Amino acid sequence: MITLADLRCAYGDKPVLDIARCELSPGVHGIVGLNGAGKTTLLNALHGFGRNAEAHVLFAGAPMDHRNTAFQEAESYFHPGITGREYLELFAGGKERSGMAGLNELLEVPLDALITTYSTGMRRKLAILGALHLDRPVVMLDEPMNGLDLASVRVLEAIIKRLAERGRTVLITSHVLGPLVTMCDWIHLLQHGRFTRVFERGATEGLEEALFAELDKRTSAAMERWQ
Amino acid sequence: MRAPPAPTVLLRLRWLQLRRAFPLYGIVLLALGMVLALGLMHRAVLQDASYAAYIAGGALLTVWGLHQRRPDLHFLHRHVPQARLAMAVEYGVLVLPVLVVLGLTGAWASALVLLAAVALPWLPVVRTSGVRGSWLRRWIPARLFEWCGLVQGTHPWGLLAWLAALAFCWLPVLPLFLLGIVALMAAGAQEQCEPRAMLLATAPDARALLRTKVFGALRLMLVLELPVLFAATLFQPDWWWVHAGFGLGLLTLVAYAVVLKYAHYQPNERLSANGANVSIAALFAILPGLSLVPLLMLLTEVPKARANLNAYFHDHPR
Numbered sequence: 001m002i003t004l005a006d007l008r009c010a011y012g013d014k015p016v017l018d019i020a021r022c023e024l025s026p027g028v029h030g031i032v033g034l035n036g037a038g039k040t041t042l043l044n045a046l047h048g049f050g051r052n053a054e055a056h057v058l059f060a061g062a063p064m065d066h067r068n069t070a071f072q073e074a075e076s077y078f079h080p081g082i083t084g085r086e087y088l089e090l091f092a093g094g095k096e097r098s099g100m101a102g103l104n105e106l107l108e109v110p111l112d113a114l115i116t117t118y119s120t121g122m123r124r125k126l127a128i129l130g131a132l133h134l135d136r137p138v139v140m141l142d143e144p145m146n147g148l149d150l151a152s153v154r155v156l157e158a159i160i161k162r163l164a165e166r167g168r169t170v171l172i173t174s175h176v177l178g179p180l181v182t183m184c185d186w187i188h189l190l191q192h193g194r195f196t197r198v199f200e201r202g203a204t205e206g207l208e209e210a211l212f213a214e215l216d217k218r219t220s221a222a223m224e225r226w227q
Numbered sequence: 228m229r230a231p232p233a234p235t236v237l238l239r240l241r242w243l244q245l246r247r248a249f250p251l252y253g254i255v256l257l258a259l260g261m262v263l264a265l266g267l268m269h270r271a272v273l274q275d276a277s278y279a280a281y282i283a284g285g286a287l288l289t290v291w292g293l294h295q296r297r298p299d300l301h302f303l304h305r306h307v308p309q310a311r312l313a314m315a316v317e318y319g320v321l322v323l324p325v326l327v328v329l330g331l332t333g334a335w336a337s338a339l340v341l342l343a344a345v346a347l348p349w350l351p352v353v354r355t356s357g358v359r360g361s362w363l364r365r366w367i368p369a370r371l372f373e374w375c376g377l378v379q380g381t382h383p384w385g386l387l388a389w390l391a392a393l394a395f396c397w398l399p400v401l402p403l404f405l406l407g408i409v410a411l412m413a414a415g416a417q418e419q420c421e422p423r424a425m426l427l428a429t430a431p432d433a434r435a436l437l438r439t440k441v442f443g444a445l446r447l448m449l450v451l452e453l454p455v456l457f458a459a460t461l462f463q464p465d466w467w468w469v470h471a472g473f474g475l476g477l478l479t480l481v482a483y484a485v486v487l488k489y490a491h492y493q494p495n496e497r498l499s500a501n502g503a504n505v506s507i508a509a510l511f512a513i514l515p516g517l518s519l520v521p522l523l524m525l526l527t528e529v530p531k532a533r534a535n536l537n538a539y540f541h542d543h544p545r
Contacts, residue, residue, distance in 0.1 A: 077422040081376030089369035
């Protein structure tokens with residue numbers, strides 16, 4: 001169980017995140033919100049960065065930071081001159097993770113090639129594999145479906161399902177609602193740095209309307225002015 | 228309808244590239260340089276006829292290497308009619324000056340070997356993964372990925388410099404100079420910062436990361452240094468203290484480069500400015516009596532590196 005209390009983040013004077021209290025049970029949590037809603041800031045804060053001093057971020061009652069979370073960041077950067085296999089060996093910490101070779105094969109990442117030769121999708125898949133190799137109780141994936149083909153999204157869905165079955169807490173941010181609805185046990189709507197609604201699996205009617213309600217109003221007003 | 232390009236299309240392309248790359252006087256100087264090199268070859272073969280075989284073999288191997296690595300091979304096969312013929316003409320013109328020189332010296336047997344260059348486009352090309360020194364990289368621990376980057380960036384020249392240092396260990400200064408080059412290469416590889424995810428995957432905290440990186444780098448440097456310095460000391464026993472001091476200086480230099488990287492670490496950045504500091508440290512490392520300066524530089528950077536890394540490893544409230 002992840003417990004958040006008094007979590008506030010700001011960039012300069014601009015508040016980005018303001019969560020008074022929130023509890024996230026083990027399972028798959030989707031976090032949706034428009035650009036600037038605070039999704040990446042939230043994951044960064046859970047990873048241990050950019051929090052306010054008063055914030056309480058706990059996992060199973062213990063402080064939560066990068067030591068108990070695996071975070072696949074939205075921007076995929078890698079050290080130049082290394083191969084995919086060398087990258088994953090670093091994340092595995094020299095240990096052989098059982099079954100990971102099968103996942104590598106399934107995602108068809110050319111591990112023995114230089115990462116600099118990878119496509120955007122391959123880089124994303126490698127970053128996801130890196131996070132999985134860490135084998136942490138909390139896995140956070142920031143926009144994991146960006147750049148992935150349909151087959152890889154399907155494999156990712158299966159991986160996330162398996163993680164949840166193993167008792168991991170998985171947090172996913174995405175702009176692509178379709179796969180999120182099938183993958184997640186809960187979808188949290190993040191607006192202006194606050195959780196405004198939670199949709200449970202099978203009860204996601206109104207998610208799209210809630211997400212775009214404010215935008216639709218502003219769009220209509222802008223269109224009227226434009227005419 | 229446009230006529231298909233003649234087999235000389237690649238030659239014309241090279242000429243255009245040459246015209247764009249150099250001003251006219253540059254091309255003239257290049258031509259003069261080539262004439263000079265050919266003149267030297269001519270003289271060498273006249274002095275010792277056995278050089279002809281080496282020159283022919285070397286020229287043929289060079290063209291073979293060019294063919295195996297040419298980046299436009301796929302493009303040529305796809306878009307240029309008679310691509311193989313065009314490449315054969317290009318290779319023929321490349322080896323022609325050497326062939327003429329060998330012919331002028333009467334080394335016809337060696338000259339005829341060069342004709343094989345025009346057959347190269349019909350030989351299969353072995354496509355590699357682009358990963359250099361795969362067998363060397365297997366020995367590098369995953370946490371020292373900078374060294375994999377070093378192998379990728381410098382192979383085979385770094386290895387050749389080290390082998391030359393070992394081969395010339397009977398000479399007084401050359402092996403130390405070559406070892407110094409290898410150490411500078413290793414220090415240079417520490418300029419590139421890894422992304423935050425890789426940093427956090429390497430160690431649980433700043434202290435452990437610095438320990439892992441510094442001692443790991445020192446271990447690898449020792450593996451490179453010890454055989455050369457030990458062999459050099461066998462040939463120059465009186466110089467044992469020079470070799471020992473030089474070896475310690477290089478170890479300090481590489482450790483300094485590692486610590487300096489983390490003192491200024493920023494995810495994904497290339498810390499090019501660190502190169503100047505490492506050069507200064509290298510200079511002091513080889514100046515007699517001043518070899519302690521890099522050590523002092525290293526020690527002053529350690530607290531900075533810890534403080535900078537703590538910002539990435541520990542929760543830092545804003």
